[in-house]
Amino acid sequence: xxxxxxxxxxxxxVQLIPYGRVTSYGAIAAYLGAKKSSRLVGYAMNxxxxxxxxxxxxxxxxxxxxxxxxxxxxxxxxxxxxxxxxIQVEDNLIIGFRDLFWDPSVExxx
DNA sequence: ACGCTGACGTAAC
DNA sequence: AGTTACGCCAGCG
Numbered sequence: 599x600x601x602x603x604x605x606x607x608x609x610x611x612v613q614l615i616p617y618g619r620v621t622s623y624g625a626i627a628a629y630l631g632a633k634k635s636s637r638l639v640g641y642a643m644n645x646x647x648x649x650x651x652x653x654x655x656x657x658x659x660x661x662x663x664x665x666x667x668x669x670x671x672x673x674x675x676x677x678x679x680x681x682x683x684x685i686q687v688e689d690n691l692i693i694g695f696r697d698l699f700w701d702p703s704v705e706x707x708x
Numbered sequence: 709a710c711g712c713t714g715a716c717g718t719a720a721c
Numbered sequence: 722a723g724t725t726a727c728g729c730c731a732g733c734g
Binding site for chain 2: 623627654
């Protein structure tokens with residue numbers, strides 16, 4: 599494997615995100631037991647470009663803001679994909695983010 | 709081989 | 722309550 603185990607874990611969690619739901623980098627990092635490494639989660643997403651099945655558009659920052667939209671094929675692609683899943687987005691901010699938030703440490707840890 | 713940057717988040721001031 | 726600084730680790734210049 600080229601990517602570190604941390605990266606693989608991130609990809610796996612991201613793929614587990616249900617349709618119409620979103621999560622944050624920090625939530626994934628916390629689930630992996632490295633909340634301080636939240637930056638690595640975002641960085642892992644950057645590596646997900648060459649991997650299929652990684653809905654990076656469902657991963658946003660703690661504010662529910664589409665900070666990484668600029669890294670997609672097109673800056674508008676991320677918001678577009680979210681709206682297609684029924685998620686309302688305005689000014690790069692997910693509306694009802696708290697309600698759509700999917701926490702792996704809660705949904706998976708159970 | 710070395711250093712800076714970067715899809716974040718928390719702590720400190 | 723708002724702003725600044727730091728940590729984390731991999732990728733790239």
